[in-house]
Amino acid sequence: xxxxxxxxxxxxxxxxxxxxxxxxxxxxxxxxxxxxxxxxxxxxxxxxxxxxxxxxxxxxxxxxxxxxxxxxxxxxxxxxxxxxxxxxxxxxxxxxxxxxxxxxxxxxxxxxxxxxxxxxxxxxxxxxxxxxxxxxxxxxxxxxxxxxxxxxxxxxxxxxxxxxxxxxxxxxxxxxxxxxxxxxxxxxxxxxxxxxxxxxxxxxxxxxxxxxxxxxxxxxxxxxxxxxxxxxxxxxxxxxxxxxxxxxxxxxxxxxxxxxxxxxxxxxxxxxxxxxxxxxxxxxxxxxxxxxxxxxxxxxxxxxxxxxxxxxxxxxxxxxxxxxxxxxxxxxxxxxxxxxxxxxxxxxxxxxxxxxxxxxxxxxxxxxxxxxxxxxxxxxxxxxxxxxxxxxxxxxxxxxxxxxxxxxxxxxxxxxxxxxxxxxxxxxxxx
Amino acid sequence: xxxxxxxxxxxxxxxxxxxxxxxxxxxxxxxxxxxxxxxxxxxxxxxxxxxxxxxxxxxxxxxxxxxxxxxxxxxxxxxxxxxxxxxxxxxxxxxxxxxxxxxxxxxxxxxxxxxxxxxxxxxxxxxxxxxxxxxxxxxxxxxxxxxxxxxxxxxxxxxxxxxxxxxxxxxxxxxxxxxxxxxxxxxxxxxxxxxxxxxxxxxxxxxxxxxxxxxxxxxxxxxxxxxxxxxxxxxxxxxxxxxxxxxxxxxxxxxxxxxxx
Numbered sequence: 001x002x003x004x005x006x007x008x009x010x011x012x013x014x015x016x017x018x019x020x021x022x023x024x025x026x027x028x029x030x031x032x033x034x035x036x037x038x039x040x041x042x043x044x045x046x047x048x049x050x051x052x053x054x055x056x057x058x059x060x061x062x063x064x065x066x067x068x069x070x071x072x073x074x075x076x077x078x079x080x081x082x083x084x085x086x087x088x089x090x091x092x093x094x095x096x097x098x099x100x101x102x103x104x105x106x107x108x109x110x111x112x113x114x115x116x117x118x119x120x121x122x123x124x125x126x127x128x129x130x131x132x133x134x135x136x137x138x139x140x141x142x143x144x145x146x147x148x149x150x151x152x153x154x155x156x157x158x159x160x161x162x163x164x165x166x167x168x169x170x171x172x173x174x175x176x177x178x179x180x181x182x183x184x185x186x187x188x189x190x191x192x193x194x195x196x197x198x199x200x201x202x203x204x205x206x207x208x209x210x211x212x213x214x215x216x217x218x219x220x221x222x223x224x225x226x227x228x229x230x231x232x233x234x235x236x237x238x239x240x241x242x243x244x245x246x247x248x249x250x251x252x253x254x255x256x257x258x259x260x261x262x263x264x265x266x267x268x269x270x271x272x273x274x275x276x277x278x279x280x281x282x283x284x285x286x287x288x289x290x291x292x293x294x295x296x297x298x299x300x301x302x303x304x305x306x307x308x309x310x311x312x313x314x315x316x317x318x319x320x321x322x323x324x325x326x327x328x329x330x331x332x333x334x335x336x337x338x339x340x341x342x343x344x345x346x347x348x349x350x351x352x353x354x355x356x357x358x359x360x361x362x363x364x365x366x367x368x369x370x371x372x373x374x375x376x377x378x379x380x381x382x383x384x385x386x387x388x389x390x391x392x393x394x395x396x397x398x399x400x401x402x403x404x405x406x407x408x409x410x411x412x413x414x415x416x417x418x419x420x421x422x423x424x425x426x427x428x429x430x431x
Numbered sequence: 432x433x434x435x436x437x438x439x440x441x442x443x444x445x446x447x448x449x450x451x452x453x454x455x456x457x458x459x460x461x462x463x464x465x466x467x468x469x470x471x472x473x474x475x476x477x478x479x480x481x482x483x484x485x486x487x488x489x490x491x492x493x494x495x496x497x498x499x500x501x502x503x504x505x506x507x508x509x510x511x512x513x514x515x516x517x518x519x520x521x522x523x524x525x526x527x528x529x530x531x532x533x534x535x536x537x538x539x540x541x542x543x544x545x546x547x548x549x550x551x552x553x554x555x556x557x558x559x560x561x562x563x564x565x566x567x568x569x570x571x572x573x574x575x576x577x578x579x580x581x582x583x584x585x586x587x588x589x590x591x592x593x594x595x596x597x598x599x600x601x602x603x604x605x606x607x608x609x610x611x612x613x614x615x616x617x618x619x620x621x622x623x624x625x626x627x628x629x630x631x632x633x634x635x636x637x638x639x640x641x642x643x644x645x646x647x648x649x650x651x652x653x654x655x656x657x658x659x660x661x662x663x664x665x666x667x668x669x670x671x672x673x674x675x676x677x678x679x680x681x682x683x684x685x686x687x688x689x690x691x692x
Contacts, residue, residue, distance in 0.1 A: 382489050383527040385511040386520075387541035387597060388548065394512075397532060397540070401580075404531030 009042045010138040012062035013177065013209075014145055021114060025125045026147065033134045033144035040138035052321040052353045053263055053292040058235045063207040065146065066093035066176035074100070076201050077170055082415050085166040085195070089151045092170045094178025096149035107159045108192070113150040113181065120154035120185075128183050131213040131241030131269075139237050143179045143211045150181030155190040157217075164193040164223075164412050171230060174204025180238075182212040186220045188245075193223040193411060200231035200258065208259075210238035216248040218272065223251050225410050227419065230258035232289060239265040246272025246301075253410050255419060256283040256291045257426065263292040270297070270304040270332075277306040281322070282406040284426055286315035296325040299332040299362075308339040311406055313399060313427070314350035325357040326367065333364045341371040344402050346395075399427040433653045437464035440636045441486075441605050445497035448478075448485040454495065455481040457661035463605065466633045470647060470672060471640045473658035474680045479640045480524060482658070483609040487521035488514055501605060516548035518604030522594040522611045529581035534593065537581045538563060542600050566599050570626050588619030595626035606630060607638045612646035624649030644676035659684055 014037055020027050042059065043050040069092050077090060077100060086104030089112075090097045096112055103110040103118075111117035113124045128150075134141040151167050169180045186192050198208060208230060216222045230236045236259040244250055256262055268277050283291035297306045312320035320343065328335045343352040356369040376398050384394035403423045410416040441463040448456040455478045463469055473479050485492045486499060488511035499506040501519055509517065529537065535556075543553040554562060560577075567574050572592050582590050591611050598606050611623055627637055627650050639646060647655075647669060655671040656663045657680070665671065665683055675683075 377527075378490060380527045380529065382487075382511060383523065384529075384541075386487050386515055386523075387537075387601070388512050388515040388545040389541065390512050390544075391510070393540075393544070397537075398529065401529050401531030408531065 009059045009062065010037050010040055010142055013142050014038065015065075018145070021148065023114060023125075026114065029129055030145050030147055033129075033141045033147070036134045037138055037141035037145050040136070040141060042138050049294065052319070053261065053290060055261065058207065058261060061175070061205070063175065063177035066095070066173045066178055068095045069093050069172050072097065072100075073172060073201055077168070080168055080170070080197065080199055082164065082166045082195060082412060084164055084412055084414055086163040087153075088166040088168065090168045090170070091151070091178075091180060093173050093176060094180065104163070106161055106163055107156065108161050108165060109152070109154040109156070110165060111152050113152055113183065114148050117152045117154060119156070120152070123154045123185055124152050124183060127185050127215055128213065131215065131243055132211045132239050137239060139209050140211050140239055143181060143209050146179040147181055150183060153182075153184045153192065153194060155186045155192045155220075157187040158189040160191040161193070164195055166195045166197065169196070169198045169208070169210070171198075171200050171206055171208065171234070172202045174202065174206050177207040177209060180208065180210040182210070184212075184214040184222065186216050186222050188217040189219050190217065191221045194225070195412065195415060196224070196226045198228045198230055198236065198258070200229065200234060203231040203233065205233040205260070206231070206235070208234065208236045208238070210236075212238065212240040214240070214242045214250070216242065216244050216250050218245040219247040220245070221249040223411050225412065225415065226252065226254045226264075227415075228256045228258050228262060228264070229422070230262070232258060232260055232287060234259050236262040238263070240267070242266075242268040244268065244270045244272065244275040244277060247274045248272065249276045251278040252280065253406060254279070254281045254293065255407065256281070256293070257285070257422065259289065259291070261290045261292075263294070266293065266295040268295075268297045268306075270299050270301055273301045274303045275301070275305070277304070279306070279308040279310070280406050280409055281310035282403055283312045283320050284403055284423065285313070285318040285320060286426070287318060288316065289318045290321070291318075292321035294323045294325075296327065297337070299326070299328045299335040299337065302331065302333045302335070304332060304335045306337045309406065310341050311402065312343045312352055312354075313346065313403055314343070314352055315346040317347070317349040319351045319353075321352070322354045323357060324355070324369075326359070326369070328360045328362050328365050328367065330361040332362045335362060335365040335367070337365070337367045339369040343371070343373040344399065345373065345375055346399065396428045400424055403427065432466055434464045434466045437466055439463075440465050440502060441638075442500045443486075443497070446482070446485065446494065446499060447496040448481055449493050449495050450481065450491060455661050456485065458497065459663060461656070461663065463636045463638060465636060467636045467653045468631065468650060469636070469638045469654045469656065470652035471638060471656045471658060472642070472644075472672065472675060474684075475642070477658040478661040479658050480609050483521055483607045483640050486607060487511060487519060515601070516545050520598050520601055520603035520606040522598060522606065522608035524610040524613065526582050526590040526594055528583045528585070530583040532581050533577070534579055534581050535560070535563070535577040538577075538597065538600055541597065545601050563600065566596060569629060570596060570599060571622055572596055587614040588616060591615060591619060592622050595623050598630060599626055602630070603635070605636050605638070607640065609640045610642060611639070612641055612643065620646065621649065644672045647672045657683055
């Protein structure tokens with residue numbers, strides 16, 4: 001794709017005009033984003049950050065924003081509810097559906113960007129577009145230009161939310177685009193678990209372009225589960241930016257099953273001393289899917305700790321990409337970081353590109369990293385067969401087990417069980 | 432007990448096996464009858480483990496000649512899982528770790544697969560739980576085993592106990608235990624021996640592949656075979672194991688060479 005064609009793609013996604021909303025700050029932010037989006041070219045494989053992920057199939061269609069769905073598949077959506085959650089925001093085709101949402105009284109403020117969030121005035125204005133900027137990233141710029149009813153979750157100081165918050169993004173219309181947006185602000189000493197769940201109900205080709213920002217305050221803790229199960233014809237491009245203040249803790253499981261082409265850029269910045277970050281990832285893809293995870297953990301302050309385990313299971317002629325960047329800045333002494341990328345190829349045509357990227361500028365640090373790419377170990381298959389399991393059953397069980405190591409870390413029981421079932425179905429296709 | 436008139440359970444004749452193109456077994460003959468306990472001893476590299484793996488059907492161990500019959504059935508015509516269902520059990524020297532699958536679900540899957548193949552009823556999770564806890568008690572194994580991932584983070588001794596538990600559940604006709612005693616402390620050794628002895632029945636047989644005589648303090652073999660250079664070079668009773676313990680293998684290897692010359 002030529003530079004000018006790449007430039008005009010972002011423009012083709014944009015709204016012609018921006019109807020002025022009630023919030024002057026939001027109007028200004030959107031206008032600035034619109035301007036940037038018009039100026040930026042979308043990436044091609046000539047960009048180092050995108051060399052394995054060719055978005056030209058996406059660029060063939062200028063997906064226009066979905067309208068509010070005329071028929072709401074209520075029952076199908078309700079089946080996706082996580083019963084543990086007492087607060088839930090539901091978005092269908094990018095539109096907020098208040099009558100299916102629930103802002104429970106768990107001491108958490110939950111609402112949307114455009115409406116002022118009860119109990120947390122000014123929270124959106126103060127934080128949005130800080131952790132995922134629009135300057136360099138055309139997809140984030142387009143997302144921000146459309147920003148209206150994005151989800152806001154704010155946990156006040158020292159409040160420990162006992163129940164998880166569920167943010168559900170359902171797609172029902174093919175050939176359309178949606179722009180999910182999430183802002184999570186957890187104040188000093190507070191705790192939160194939340195789920196971001198992207199689901200297709202009607203299949204088809206569509207485009208999800210999401211941005212998530214998570215600010216974790218001093219000595220606060222966030223547990224974040226992200227599930228992407230969009231249709232296998234869809235495109236899913238998302239950026240998640242996380243900042244950690246002093247002694248903050250952030251643990252995430254990022255599970256990716258869906259999309260023809262998906263890309264998650266997950267960027268964590270340790271802005272205070274003594275923070276702790278755990279990133280777990282699982283991509284389970286088949287057919288001709290491509291799943292790309294780019295992560296970055298930026299140790300900017302001393303005594304930080306990070307643990308990352310990313311796993312890919314690649315079947316059929318699918319392709320997985322993992323690029324794990326770890327930065328330890330000068331002065332970020334006594335950083336303790338470990339990263340592991342483990343990849344399982346189930347066929348000869350399956351493919352994975354995995355790349356650790358370490359940039360270490362401090363001298364008193366512990367940084368370990370490793371990557372493996374392989375097929376199921378014949379000794380493992382033999383062990384299970386010697387106990388009576390057929391070869392297919394043995395392979396399925398081992399594949400399931402490989403995935404389960406990540407899924408088992410999800411702290412919300414009902415979601416964990418559902419995903420275990422989903423993994424079982426997806427790893428047992430060939431019996 | 433020696434059972435010369437008993438039913439032949441395993442019969443191996445002229446077995447040759449190669450690994451990565453190198454011939455390891457150079458003609459093994461072995462007959463195991465119901466009710467018998469055999470010990471196969473020998474120095475490192477003599478081919479003991481190769482014999483165990485070839486019988487169980489490990490794909491890296493290529494049978495190049497000879498035959499093996501289990502209950503008269505041609506073993507080498509069967510896939511590894513079919514051999515297991517037919518009643519062959521291999522206790523592994525290095526049991527594999529399977530993180531992500533609980534021992535309870537793995538044991539139930541294996542048990543039900545083998546039961547189903549033998550035309551017996553499968554057990555649901557609750558029934559299986561009762562059944563397996565009974566076995567745990569019998570074998571003096573901690574029930575916490577069930578909730579842990581298969582062998583994941585198990586000590587060497589715990590892995591071997593898990594092998595014995597699997598053997599007890601699957602109730603094989605013939606159990607071949609490959610160095611199950613290696614690296615065990617005295618307690619674990621007792622559990623292993625206890626498991627083997629409790630499985631021992633007139634219609635079953637056990638083959639212990641071992642490097643040391645130690646396990647044979649707890650289990651009395653009817654036959655002791657000594658392997659060297661891919662062949663069985665001497666067969667005797669348990670006094671042979673004691674002799675090996677005091678004299679080592681060299682005298683046997685030398686007399687073997689003298690005979691060959």
